[in-house]
Amino acid sequence: DLEYDLKKIRNGQQVKPVYFTKLPKDIKSLGDTSQKKNLFIQIVLPLILAENTKILEDRKKLFKILNKNFNTIGERIWLKRRFKEYKVEDSDLAELKTRMDIIPASIAIAQAAKESGWGTSRFALEGNALFGQWTWSKSAGIEPIDKDEDKSHKILAFQILRASVKAYKNNLNTHKGYKEFREARAKLRQEEKKINGLELTKHLDRYAATGREYTKIIEKIIVQNDLTDFDNAKLLSTKSKKGVSL
Secondary structure (H helix, E strand, O other): OOOOOHHHHHOOOOEOOEEOOOOOHHHHHOOOHHHHHHHHHHHHHHHHHHHHHHHHHHHHHHHHHHOOOOOOHHHHHHHHHHHHHOOOOOOOHHHHHHHOOOOOHHHHHHHHHHHHOOOOOHHHHHHOOOOOOEEOOOOOOEOOOOOOOOOOOEEOOOOOHHHHHHHHHHHHHHOHHHHHHHHHHHHHHHOOOOOOHHHHHHHHOOOOOOOHHHHHHHHHHHHHOOHHHHHHOOEOOOOOOOOEEO
């Protein structure tokens, strides 16, 4: 009904802001693997682009503020909130610029696919957990069935899918384990090169215990499914900017 076709998106059509709050429970029943993958991409792509759009808007505002000789109280408050959001200490503007940037859609889709089994995992279906993020809170999260006895973590659960995407974005943009990822991304910016997912995957070896083997899997998912096509994707602008929630 929405005429949302991935082939058209790959050819440059803008992505309609259709936001699923949860994954369809019957996604497991889709026998056709390509159909399952396409549906999963259709669901997560607008959520990823929505977060990236917000980051780019904030980044634009940041540079506008920094280029002014005088900042208003409102601008200074906004800046203070961004330092807190990106966990930047000592008002380090250079570090804020490095952290406040997008996650390539190809990487986000590939990691969501790997961590959620293309949307079929128990954590994804029960807790909207697309990226397998851990928590040690006793009250929050979903208990893994097959975890080692010496492990006390749970998988962080979310009310809606977009909250999972936002937490993932915050994780890559603030955690010390992904400093190299952020620095490599900043270098691409400085050289005025496109932020390409395949250029950055090798810097995510600390996302999983398997290290470089994990990043090879992510690279394989990106290549086999032509996910770099979505690194150029843009979200269709709407007046309300709310989109359609399903």
